[in-house]
Amino acid sequence: MPKVGMxxxxxxxxxxxxxxxxxxxxxxxxxxxxISKRAGLSSGIISHxxxxxxxxxxxxxxxxxxxxxxxxxxxxxxNCEPKARLMFIVEANFSxxxxxxxxTKTWLSFWAQSMHDEQLHRLQKINSxxxxxxxxxxxxxxxxxxxxxxxxxLSAAMIDGLWLRAVLSKADEATFIEAEKLAKQYILSLISxxxx
Numbered sequence: 001m002p003k004v005g006m007x008x009x010x011x012x013x014x015x016x017x018x019x020x021x022x023x024x025x026x027x028x029x030x031x032x033x034x035i036s037k038r039a040g041l042s043s044g045i046i047s048h049x050x051x052x053x054x055x056x057x058x059x060x061x062x063x064x065x066x067x068x069x070x071x072x073x074x075x076x077x078x079n080c081e082p083k084a085r086l087m088f089i090v091e092a093n094f095s096x097x098x099x100x101x102x103x104t105k106t107w108l109s110f111w112a113q114s115m116h117d118e119q120l121h122r123l124q125k126i127n128s129x130x131x132x133x134x135x136x137x138x139x140x141x142x143x144x145x146x147x148x149x150x151x152x153x154l155s156a157a158m159i160d161g162l163w164l165r166a167v168l169s170k171a172d173e174a175t176f177i178e179a180e181k182l183a184k185q186y187i188l189s190l191i192s193x194x195x196x
């Protein structure tokens with residue numbers, strides 16, 4: 001029986017071990033045993049805390065989503081100028097956490113698997129809607145409703161596309177910095193094309 005008060009620590013160990021396993025082996029080859037060995041814990045604790053591998057994978061994806069959200073909230077706030085808020089959204093998506101090999105490989109595995117897994121697909125939709133919503137909110141202070149919607153859709157695609165290209169090129173930090181810079185320039189060009 002696990003010690004009282006150890007659950008948050010053990011959960012985090014298992015999530016980190018899942019990130020390592022998925023980065024090394026891929027999502028399909030990651031097993032309860034590969035995770036538990038990396039965490040230095042018994043395989044039964046995964047079922048105890050998460051109900052099995054699927055529950056742990058979902059918790060790991062939620063962990064990445066929470067990091068993304070926290071990164072944005074640490075900079076942006078409701079009284080923030082719209083242009084600054086848009087730049088913070090880009091920075092959150094290209095933050096150091098989002099560049100780490102374990103995170104990038106897990107994101108890629110997650111995206112691929114979300115096409116076949118209902119729960120992961122639901123988390124992907126939440127992620128996409130959150131990015132769009134954050135962008136649309138900021139653009140709506142600068143552009144009319146239709147233009148704000150279009151700018152948010154285009155910017156979300158640009159952010160995701162540049163991040164994906166950086167990851168697939170096995171990028172170093174400089175590549176991510178360049179991708180972030182391009183995303184910011186693109187967003188500023190959308191605003192300036194409307195005379196804002």
